[in-house]
Amino acid sequence: MLDRTGTLFSHVKPADTPYQGGGLRDFFLYRDLGIAKATHGKVIAHLVKANLPPEEGTGWHRHEADFQIVIMLKGWARFMYEDQVTLVEAGDCVHQRPGVRHYLFDYSPDMEYLEIVSPADFKTVDVDPVCEIPKPTPWPA
Template sequence: MEFSIQHAKDASFKHDGLREYFDYRDLGIHSATKGKAVMHVIKAVKGTNAHGEWHKHEIDMQLVYVLKGWAIFEYEGHGQHKLEAGTCVHQPPGIRHREIAHSDDVEILELVVPGDFKTVVLD
């Protein structure tokens, strides 16, 4: 594993992630861990909305921490939850979930193990 550091002044968001209604800032963890994990900050693209599609990730671990704004997620067997700044969610491997809505200013820190994972869209 390699040492990695990123400063806020070097922050750049790209429109190259899993969802087209979010921009992603890679925090260098995927490279530093040689793909064992990925960590990024996700922020809303203003004027866009979530599609609300049920999906799951083929992962070992997923952690979500809301930095700013809010998002409403629904988790199978756990109902809908409004995640606000300071909310931390451990999404167990394979849990069916979907995003219902988010604020225009939402920013989320996400850590996923492994760094390269598959997302399965469900009916």
Template sequence: MDGSVGGASRPGITLTVAKKADQPFVKGRRKFFRYRDLGVQAATGGKLRAQVMEAITGMTEPTGWHTHQCEAQFIYILKGWVDLEFEDGTRTRSEAGDAILIPGGMKHNEIATSDDVEILELSIPGDMATHPCEPPPKA
């Protein structure tokens, strides 16, 4: 099979259906979250990653300023809330139904979460590295 349907080509992308009961938990960046892999990274040859982050406990301290080596990180809050701050001075509490697109390399810090937060996270490309960094200068 060549990945085409009705004459449209879909190089390197395969159909994937992820059932919650079958989604494996994978190693993640934060000890207070558990991460469910949705199979998108494998299905796109690493072009896109999708996972759900679920709180094990609420955050006990901020994550610290960091960046992600990627083109972009998208988060959609499914349940609960998360407080974030960004290098441009933006501080926000995002709640269920809210979404944030963070450009790759942008400094940010997760300050706090609810004990029940659940977040859908996408990244382009799928392999996203996290690097601690110095806080941005105060405005």
């Protein structure tokens, strides 16, 4: 039988949770979708969009998480997953296996993605470089 007591119903409208800075990366803006509160910290879902051009990128890191997906809604982003360049475009879904070393190094000015991670309070851990990173695409002036 389905347990309906562990989570809450949630309905978040755009005006309820505006995009804000102060998230994991200062060159992105984040919009909380209320899922962490509704699931009592089991899952977080947020929208992430480009705020500033990619200069340094995210750096090499991994997440201490059980589950993570990125669904690209607009634009595109280029990631290194281990030693593989991966272009993620609007409509693509990426499942980042637990512990995969990665680096988001390039993205379009209109990039926006949905990220869903479990648990909500996942940790990000910097790791040693895996390989060289390609140069980002300059944004139009």
